[in-house]
Amino acid sequence: MFSDLILWAQSGPADDFWIAVTILIVSCITGFIGAFYFFSRKRMMENTPTSRIRSAAQGFVELEGTGLLLEGPPIIAPLSGMTCVWYRYEVEEYRRSGKNSSWHTIEKGVSDGLFLLQDDTGQCIVDPEGAVVTPAEANVWYGGSKRPTSGPRAGGGGIFLLRRGRYRYTEKRIHPRNSIYAIGLFKTVGGAGSEIDTEADLRELLKEWKKNSDLLLESFDRNRDGQISMEEWQAVREAALKQVMRNHAETLSSPPVHTLSRTMDKRRSFIISAIPQHVLIKRFRNYAVGLIGLFFLAGSMASWLIGLRLRG
Incomplete structure (x- = not known):
């Protein structure tokens, strides 16, 4: 098999060869960019100390607390009908075309509703727009209509292995009372300490x-x-x-209102996670290691194949 690969690299069809090399080069670049992204986010989280809401400085901060709903109409996940503080959903349709068949997205959306983050010192209003969100729960289930007639199976936090129906529903949520880790731009509006211009x-x-x-x-x-x-x-x-x-x-004279939102600095991600910080850091590290492995493997393979082609 190895000798067949060498022979193909040296004398195989030029179009096939260069398509394969292009795929390897793209994989190499993707691996490098992805590894840099996850490693920089990991370092950002490790280097930002956790603050208390009441005493947090204005600017980029890291907070930990509990997610709560604001007063008023609750946030309702559109597919399951569950009350939550954040959701993302997608509806896909299974389509056939000749011998080919695949899932096509026909509807998707993400919550932009504000919610509260509370610790033992105070509360902060979180605006999730633009955040990288890691949810507490994800469900995938199937049905025969564009909108599900029932929610995900009770106790099912994962994927239904038995596919029934031409529509697939995916919904990810963070529920009230879930523990939340967040890092973003902290601002205080109102109160005696407000900045006045x-x-x-x-x-x-x-x-x-x-x-x-x-x-x-x-x-x-x-x-x-x-x-x-x-x-x-x-x-x-x-x-x-x-x-x-x-x-x-x-x-x-008004009571201070604390907010957390995205920053305009692209080097600093706005992150909201329903899994603990140390688990998220470990996950980012594993992603970075895997992607740097892809970078070296794909780059080495592309260089080796090009070398064989040029010598052949």
């Missing part, structure tokens, strides 16, 4: 007022000439400044 807020308010020129003229065009003079514009600025100062006073 009067000039920036004044510019923003004036920009909003300018969008409604009719209302601006009605309120500040004293001589009714259809224009805002320099003197009238000064009155506009003074009114806007008073509004900004009132808004700031309300912000400073």
Whole structure:
């Protein structure tokens, strides 16, 4: 078999050879990029200390606590109908075309609903948009309609091995009271410690007022000439400044609200996980090791085959 591979590399059809080499090169590049991704996330998690919500600094932080629903309408997973704090789902249809058959996605979605993360010092509102989420539970089941007539089998946290029906339903969830590890951008809105930028807020308010020129003229065009003079514009600025100062006073007197969301820094992932931090770190390490192995194996194989071809 090994000698057949050498013979094929030296004298096999050129198209087949270079397709195989291209696949190996793509696998090599994928392995390197993937290994770097998972290793950098592993290092990021290891190097970020866990903070308490009440005393967490503003910026990129790591939190651990319990997931809870906010007051108001609950978050409902669309396929199972279960109450949760986060979900992702997919509906696939089994299609045949001649001798070929495969699953095709016909509907999918992910929760963007806010939920609470609570530890023994306080609560934080989590916005999961843009997060890399590792759920607590995943179900796969089958049915005969685009939407399931029943939820996953009771106690079934995995995959149904017996396939019945042309539709496959996949749903992943984090449930209320699940333990959650999260790392992302921490901000506090309101309270005495709020950051106030009067000039920036004044510019923003004036920009909003300018969008409604009719209302601006009605309120500040004293001589009714259809224009805002320099003197009238000064009155506009003074009114806007008073509004900004009132808004700031309300912000400073309101109770602080902590939030966790994604950061715009691509080097820092926004991660939400329902499995413990040490398990997630180990998983990322294993992924990185496997992918770096793919990098070396595919790269070595591609180099060896090209060398045989050139010498042949």
